[in-house]
Amino acid sequence: MQARTNELIEHDVSLRPFNTFGVDVRASMFARIGSIERLQQVLSDVRVIAAPRLVLGGGSNVLFTRDFDGCILKIEIPGVQCEDAGESWRVRVGAGEGWHSIVERLIDDGKPGLENLALIPGSVGAAPIQNIGAYGVELAERFDSLRVWNFGAGSLQRMTSDECKFAYRDSVFKHQADRRLIVDVTFALPRKWSPVADYADVAAELRQRNVTQPQARDIFSAVVAIRRRKLPDPLVFGNAGSFFKNPVVSRQQRTELIDRHPSLVSYDIGGGRYKLAAGWLIDACGLKGAVRGRAAVYDKQALVLVNLGGATGAEILALAREVQDAVRARFGIELDPEPRIIGHAAVA
Numbered sequence: 001m002q003a004r005t006n007e008l009i010e011h012d013v014s015l016r017p018f019n020t021f022g023v024d025v026r027a028s029m030f031a032r033i034g035s036i037e038r039l040q041q042v043l044s045d046v047r048v049i050a051a052p053r054l055v056l057g058g059g060s061n062v063l064f065t066r067d068f069d070g071c072i073l074k075i076e077i078p079g080v081q082c083e084d085a086g087e088s089w090r091v092r093v094g095a096g097e098g099w100h101s102i103v104e105r106l107i108d109d110g111k112p113g114l115e116n117l118a119l120i121p122g123s124v125g126a127a128p129i130q131n132i133g134a135y136g137v138e139l140a141e142r143f144d145s146l147r148v149w150n151f152g153a154g155s156l157q158r159m160t161s162d163e164c165k166f167a168y169r170d171s172v173f174k175h176q177a178d179r180r181l182i183v184d185v186t187f188a189l190p191r192k193w194s195p196v197a198d199y200a201d202v203a204a205e206l207r208q209r210n211v212t213q214p215q216a217r218d219i220f221s222a223v224v225a226i227r228r229r230k231l232p233d234p235l236v237f238g239n240a241g242s243f244f245k246n247p248v249v250s251r252q253q254r255t256e257l258i259d260r261h262p263s264l265v266s267y268d269i270g271g272g273r274y275k276l277a278a279g280w281l282i283d284a285c286g287l288k289g290a291v292r293g294r295a296a297v298y299d300k301q302a303l304v305l306v307n308l309g310g311a312t313g314a315e316i317l318a319l320a321r322e323v324q325d326a327v328r329a330r331f332g333i334e335l336d337p338e339p340r341i342i343g344h345a346a347v348a
């Protein structure tokens with residue numbers, strides 16, 4: 001077995017092409033996982049058994065701050081299977097499929113429902129990790145179940161939505177990292193589709209395009225256009241999308257903040273809780289567009305940190321800490337990072 005696994009594991013591999021921040025760190029071992037059989041082979045290698053492991057999809061929600069002394073399991077499991085489940089289409093997708101191309105393919109196949117989540121980078125298998133969301137829709141709303149490889153048990157398990165404990169940019173997987181590898185995700189896409197087009201940016205884009213009764217394709221195109229305008233292309237400036245989550249506060253905290261900062265942007269999320277626009281908080285600290293060496297706060301969207309070229313993960317992390325310190329000092333609010341920080345302790 002050892003002789004066979006030698007061919008499956010590469011050594012001393014640059015991770016620069018495998019993270020959208022474009023940070024140039026190295027991994028001591030790197031294995032491409034295209035099937036469960038391949039995973040089992042790799043996991044049987046004594047060098048892998050003894051080393052830390054990291055499951056990696058498209059690398060669009062991670063920040064490496066130093067070399068990774070362990071084995072990267074790069075998920076490339078393919079496949080799409082559709083089933084008519086009465087009220088919905090049940091679609092099982094391999095974890096290694098690209099998120100955006102699956103969204104587009106399903107719309108082309110007449111199975112809409114994911115169009116608001118168009119152009120989010122990364123893999124299908126990572127989408128449940130932070131319950132990806134954008135423009136009024138979260139993955140959890142279109143989710144049926146998933147299958148994981150449980151490293152501890154050494155077997156496949158199915159998990160329901162309840163077991164995944166989805167919340168705002170959160171799930172059980174964020175709190176129990178590296179215990180399970182998501183093998184595939186099954187979506188439930190409603191056969192009776194209705195548009196989610198009330199999000200301000202989407203509504204404005206559709207109005208501008210004179211679309212009054214949007215189809216899934218219209219929403220898909222609108223979301224793609226908005227995102228292309230607002231977010232930096234990782235191929236130009238390395239980034240991981242929003243670096244911080246929007247903080248959630250109580251009604252009383254919000255009232256106190258509004259008294260002091262009347263233009264504060266916030267959204268009622270029900271239950272007496274409010275989401276504050278983290279981008280507004282950062283902008284109000286005068287940090288939008290701030291440049292620190294080769295790292296910067298993106299000048300068009302303060303929630304995004306960018307690699308201007310050649311920045312290390314540690315430089316980007318130092319900027320993240322500066323942003324957190326400034327927001328804490330001015331507003332008394334903690335900003336939690338969205339991407340997983342690998343190498344140093346998380347910034348919050």
Ligand SMILES: Cc1cc2nc3c(=O)[nH]c(=O)nc-3n(C[C@H](O)[C@H](O)[C@H](O)COP(=O)(O)OP(=O)(O)OC[C@H]3O[C@@H](n4cnc5c(N)ncnc54)[C@H](O)[C@@H]3O)c2cc1C
Binds near residue numbers: 059340
């Ligand atoms: C320009 C840009 C825009 C973005 N916009 C959004 C947005 O609008 N909304 C949003 O929610 N996110 C957004 N993101 C963040 C990111 O795209 C998503 O979180 C995406 O789901 C990450 O996928 P990935 O395959 O790149 O994951 P990776 O970065 O490879 O991994 C992220 C985490 O998931 C784990 N993981 C990956 N695959 C698996 C698997 N198969 N099984 C178990 N664990 C796994 C990793 O260990 C890591 O902890 C954006 C990122 C960028 C660069």
